[in-house]
Amino acid sequence: MNRKAVLFHGTAAHPDVAWLPWLRGRLAARGYAVVAPHYPTLNVEPITTFLPKVLADHRFDANTVLVGHSGGAALLLAILEHIDTPVDQAILVAGYCTQPNTEDEPVLQDAYDWAAIRANVRDLYFINSRTDPYGCDDRQGRAMFERLGGTQIVRDDGHYGDFDQPYESFELLDRLID
Template sequence: MGRRAIIFHGTGAGPGVAWYPWLAKRLEERGCSVEVPHYPGLNVEPIATFLPQVLAAHRFDDETVLVGHSGGAALLLALLERVPAAQAILVAGYCTRPNDSDEPVLQDTYDWEAIRAHCGELIFINSRQDPYGCDEHQGRAMFDRLGGTQIVRDDGHFGDWNQVYDEFPLLDRLIR
């Protein structure tokens, strides 16, 4: 494969939860270099001050595969305004407030054209049964602005404190 992948965890999570370690291992077995960074400030710190830290900590190019879950998926929108990627997969992603919680990871507006121009392939995976509102309507809002592929499942939040989701074979199949 020879690619690099960066897997961004969700709000309040870390690199060792849900399907992140499983996917990292699967990609490494395919010859991919994988980073699963820990960002405790994700969706806690305002995106204006948080984003420069993420940009400085990683190398992005048109061979990079980005995977984000929940708040990590929302982070990908801000990243993709500024950096290239071969592929971006947003799992339980959102582009507007999905519930009543503060969402400091969101920007007020996005340069949708820049995001489209920077990313070779965009895939949105959302669930109709997402307990946080990161549902198929959020996926559709991003799809309508960016194109790509929208996948709708009935799989909750794809991993959560009360939802074991240690493997995610669909992601393994989707990543080129």
Template sequence: MVGRRAIIFHGTGGNPDVVWYRWLAERLEARGYTVEVPHLPGVNVEPIATFLPTVLDGRRFDEDTVLVGHSGGAALLLALLEHVEVPVAQAILVAGYCTRPNTREEPVLKESYDWAAIRSHVRDIFFINSRADPYGCDDRQGRAMFERLGGTQIVRDDGHFGDYNQPYERFELLDRLIP
């Protein structure tokens, strides 16, 4: 057995060293996970059609893989889950969205999704959104994904769950959701 793996995808304009990403990685590593927190400056900059192959290239996804995405990284998970070859154990979309949440361009979004394929490629899926998200990645976005995919929707009042002006160095809820 290869063991449990987790990949944490940062949001638009982010990097692996902001907000709760490293904290969560350390918590999971302490429980035996192999964790990757890739730096992907092309998230929500490059069009998803050309960006997704670079994300998939060289990465292995299997039934023991946990995927966590924040903001643009959560939107990236929708496209990624359409294309993985086997169902992953869990996906958690934090401040995720499936349609444009505001007036900015969102190259990470696809025009349409194969919702059945996404659902068939993940055993357990969570949507964590805030009613008070300043970018529109709010509970309505979470509800739109939940209605298409099922899983569990969690609604909080925690802004964007970390941002340049919102320190969010720990995220205990995520640590509890991942077995």
């Protein structure tokens, strides 16, 4: 089985921040083909024009694991709604489905087809923190969990990596991914 993982960074970030390089290495060592694209216009460009570019860049299938952080996790909702083939796992770290603070959030859709999202992923995790400084907190995780099921994990770990929060490894993610 050819397992692959696609890791999506957050808003104003890149694939070499926080735990993303560490997770790439861990998954590659386990035999995954890992892709961690750089999307500088994530959460800058409206999702209506940004999403088609992302979908054109990747091939998703039953052996795909998706991991997104912050804005990248919000992006996963749109990806999961619009793909043609279900994926194996999706893990949304510090994800959100509604505006979490006063900043513009062009990565969010106006509405979601929750049934389509749920139908397109076998195993779904939401990892949020009660102490997230941007509002990507446990309430956001709960809102997604209530609509989609899956597993919600709540900690007190800030934003799970930020300019002022080094988060160089994330053992939990390594354990969650099949």
